[in-house]
Amino acid sequence: MTTDPPLVRPKILPWIAHRYALPLDDVEALWQQAMLMADLRHGRDHVGPEYWRDGVETFLRRAGDEGVAPEGARAAATGPVTAKDVLEAQDRVRRRTLSMVERMMRAGTRVLLPRRPRARRRPEVRH
Secondary structure, X not given: OOOOOOOOOXXXXXXXXXXXXXXXXXXXXXXXHHHHHHHHHHOHHHOOHHHHXXXXXXXXXXXXXXXXXXXXXXXXXXXXXXXXXXXXXXXXXXXXXXXXXHHHHHHHHHXXXXXXXXXXXXXXXXX
């Protein structure tokens, strides 16, 4: 029996799902992944403001990468393309590529992980 605390599910998930045009199941999976990443970075024993900030930022970033950007989030370019615009575009491509690689690695790991072998019994020694 595990004594893990129940997973906290914020009430804002349906709104995020609607905002980024994602199914609620996908948004819940993204939230769980973000919390697992926060666990890896901070540990479950150090749940504090930094833990939650990191988890929420990861969740919102991943939701933005997976879904459709809300209207008004990106204004149409009115002037020449600047270096900042190019760097932001490259960062978006990098994050999406890393997200795809992460999903592929996770899927491959599930397929390739061997099952735990059963414990072998030691033969009894008779004297």
